[in-house]
Amino acid sequence: MTNGMRSLASIAADAGAGFGTSGVRGLVSSLTPGLCRAYVEAFLAMLEAPPKALLIGHDLRPSSPDIARACHDAARRKGIATVNAGVLPTPALALAAEALGCPAIMVTGSHIPFDRNGMKFYRAEGEISKADEQRILASEVRWPLDDSVPLPLPPADGQALSLYLARYRQAFDAQALEGLRIGIYEHSSVARDMLHELFRGLGAKTVGLARSEGFVAIDTEAVREEDRALALAWAADGTLDAIVTTDGDADRPLIADETGQWLRGDTLGLLCARELSAGTVVTPVSSTTALEASGLFAEVRRTRIGSPHVIAAMQDARHRPVVGFEANGGFLLGTAATLYGRPLAALPTRDAVLPLLLVLAAARRDGCALSGLLAGLPRRISFSGRLQDVDAARCRALMAEAEQSDAAMERLFGARPIAIDRTDGLRVTLEGGDILHVRPSGNAPELRCYAEAESAERAERLCGACLSRISRLLSGRSGSTA
Numbered sequence: 001m002t003n004g005m006r007s008l009a010s011i012a013a014d015a016g017a018g019f020g021t022s023g024v025r026g027l028v029s030s031l032t033p034g035l036c037r038a039y040v041e042a043f044l045a046m047l048e049a050p051p052k053a054l055l056i057g058h059d060l061r062p063s064s065p066d067i068a069r070a071c072h073d074a075a076r077r078k079g080i081a082t083v084n085a086g087v088l089p090t091p092a093l094a095l096a097a098e099a100l101g102c103p104a105i106m107v108t109g110s111h112i113p114f115d116r117n118g119m120k121f122y123r124a125e126g127e128i129s130k131a132d133e134q135r136i137l138a139s140e141v142r143w144p145l146d147d148s149v150p151l152p153l154p155p156a157d158g159q160a161l162s163l164y165l166a167r168y169r170q171a172f173d174a175q176a177l178e179g180l181r182i183g184i185y186e187h188s189s190v191a192r193d194m195l196h197e198l199f200r201g202l203g204a205k206t207v208g209l210a211r212s213e214g215f216v217a218i219d220t221e222a223v224r225e226e227d228r229a230l231a232l233a234w235a236a237d238g239t240l241d242a243i244v245t246t247d248g249d250a251d252r253p254l255i256a257d258e259t260g261q262w263l264r265g266d267t268l269g270l271l272c273a274r275e276l277s278a279g280t281v282v283t284p285v286s287s288t289t290a291l292e293a294s295g296l297f298a299e300v301r302r303t304r305i306g307s308p309h310v311i312a313a314m315q316d317a318r319h320r321p322v323v324g325f326e327a328n329g330g331f332l333l334g335t336a337a338t339l340y341g342r343p344l345a346a347l348p349t350r351d352a353v354l355p356l357l358l359v360l361a362a363a364r365r366d367g368c369a370l371s372g373l374l375a376g377l378p379r380r381i382s383f384s385g386r387l388q389d390v391d392a393a394r395c396r397a398l399m400a401e402a403e404q405s406d407a408a409m410e411r412l413f414g415a416r417p418i419a420i421d422r423t424d425g426l427r428v429t430l431e432g433g434d435i436l437h438v439r440p441s442g443n444a445p446e447l448r449c450y451a452e453a454e455s456a457e458r459a460e461r462l463c464g465a466c467l468s469r470i471s472r473l474l475s476g477r478s479g480s481t482a
Contacts, residue, residue: 008042009137011035019133021306021442022350023120025109028063031117033070034145040074040105042139043121046132050080051103051124055160057085057093058107059249060188061215063117065153067107071119073150086156088164089191089250090120091351095167096160097122108249111328112444114215127349130308165198168357171344176361178203183234185209185227185245185254187216191352195244198353204360209234209243218247220254221328222386222448223262235260242360242370246352252328253352255359257370263359264288264382265329271373272325272358273297276337279319282310285423286327286384286437286450293378304424306442307332307350314348324348327384327450331355382452383459385467387474390447394474395440399426412438414469434458436466 012018015035017026024039044050054075058064072082083102085093090106097104101124109117121128121136128136182204186192196206210230218227231243235258243256256262266287273281273296280299281291284306291300298319303309310324314334322334330350337344339358347354363370401408403426410416413436417428425439427450435452447470451463 004142005140006143007137008038008139008141011038011141011143012137017118019137020118020444022110022127022308023106023108023118025112025116025118025444028115028117031063031067032147033066033073033150034143034147036067036070036119037074037077037145038141038143039119039136040071041078041141041145042136043103043105043128044075044078044080045139046135047103047123050078053081053083053100053102055083055085055093055097055100055102055104056107057088057090057104057160059109059190060087061109061114061117061248063114064107066150067117067119069150069153071105071107072153082154084154084156085160086158087190088161089194089246089352091251091347091349091353092160092164094122094126094349095347096163097124098126099163100124100159106249110249111217111219111221111247111252113217116444122349127307127311129312133308161194164353165194167345167347168198168353169201171339171342172202172357172361173340174202176202176357177364180204180241180360180364181207181239182360183207183209183240183243185230185234185243186211187218187245188212188214188248189218189246189250190248191246191250195246195353195356198357202357202361207240215248218245218254219328219386220245220247220252220265221326222384223254228262231256231262232260241363244356244360247328250352251350252326252330253356254329255356255370259371261371263370264327266291266325266327266382267374267377268329268355268359269323269325269331270294270296270377271362272331272355273323275358275362276321276323276333276339278321278323280314280317280322280334282313282317282322282324282332282334284310284326285421285427286382286439286448287325288327288380288382288452289435290378290380293380302423305439311348325355326350327382329355379454380452381454381456381459382450383456383463384448384450385463386441386449387447387467387471389445390440390474392440392445395447398470398473399438399440402426411473412466412469414465434462436462438466438470
């Protein structure tokens with residue numbers, strides 16, 4: 001560190017606001033104007049040439065406009081023009097970045113609690129890589145940077161959202177959803193109004209549900225008990241064909257069938273890959289093994305959790321079309337595909353709208369209920385849960401103990417595993433074929449548990465029992481491993 005310069009890696013570490021599985025995440029109190037400016041400066045410096053403009057969008061978190069203001073200010077101080085893409089889905093911003101040949105920043109904390117937030121960075125070619133993240137962190141920036149309040153946001157430009165809507169209006173027939181009545185769980189999703197507009201334009205009738213003025217942290221991977229109860233209640237009168245929603249920045253979908261049962265994100269991804277006649281499917285180790293058991297795909301590639309890992313593995317896939325998805329439902333189209341005889345360009349970033357449209361249109365085409373699309377799929381059902389506000393160091397210590405001792409491994413998983421996958425955390429196969437997978441979150445102080453079994457009920461029980469054991473171990477209490 002010389003002449004007031006300091007590495008961004010050390011600044012981010014001190015603030016507790018570094019890169020997670022996808023993008024920068026941290027407490028709102030840590031994401032000061034100065035730190036946000038430092039990240040933007042480092043991102044712009046990483047690019048091979050100064051861009052003609054920087055696109056900036058944001059979600060509906062109360063802190064997001066202020067962080068977006070700091071991003072605009074940082075770019076303008078470097079002589080870079082900015083475009084305020086406004087409130088919009090992250091994949092819409094990524095699509096616009098490619099179409100306009102400009103890098104982009106999305107201010108969002110995705111599904112994490114409202115007292116946290118973050119930023120996702122995009123080159124014109126797509127989402128930044130893990131190598132790009134390290135280049136950003138290696139940058140030296142002037143520190144401390146000015147923490148003064150930035151100027152107001154410029155007027156919002158609707159071009160990015162218009163391009164995104166046009167993508168799906170062109171890919172799907174105008175009657176693709178004709179006759180369907182769809183509930184849209186609005187909460188605080190950036191897509192809440194857009195979904196009504198898009199679905200109605202494709203022939204559906206839509207019903208708005210539970211719009212919220214405050215931010216609601218919807219996690220499409222670990223669905224809250226209250227959201228499970230809401231879906232069952234909304235579906236009880238039998239008038240809805242489906243219920244759809246997204247996480248806060250609309251790159252992760254969630255869809256419930258006509259009975260109000262939320263589909264798992266990896267099951268949704270499998271259905272979508274089938275609809276697109278995918279040759280290669282890339283997905284993290286946390287997704288259901290029904291993919292391999294289905295025999296539908298020439299190649300299934302497994303990665304660590306996080307869209308950058310999925311994107312990297314899609315780039316040298318052998319069989320086309322190439323698709324990717326995560327257990328949270330986010331779907332990535334790695335290569336161009338043909339849908340109902342219409343071309344659909346690649347969009348290699350997590351998207352919530354394409355998977356929703358694919359399964360709804362498929363159910364309408366086949367004349368079946370949404371639940372009917374699951375017929376014939378292998379019975380490998382997954383369930384996930386989480387422990388929140390956990391001590392990250394203690395979680396890492398528990399994982400290390402399990403690696404070093406069979407007894408500690410059995411305390412963690414309740415039985416001795418017959419196979420262990422260490423791709424990301426610990427994923428074990430138990431006698432009888434049940435699977436448990438434990439890993440600390442890369443985005444928040446959480447520990448995730450994924451379970452897979454032949455029934456939804458058993459997968460949920462396995463996950464709950466595992467989280468209970470871990471909770472006792474983290475608190476230092478002994479307990480049964482059964």
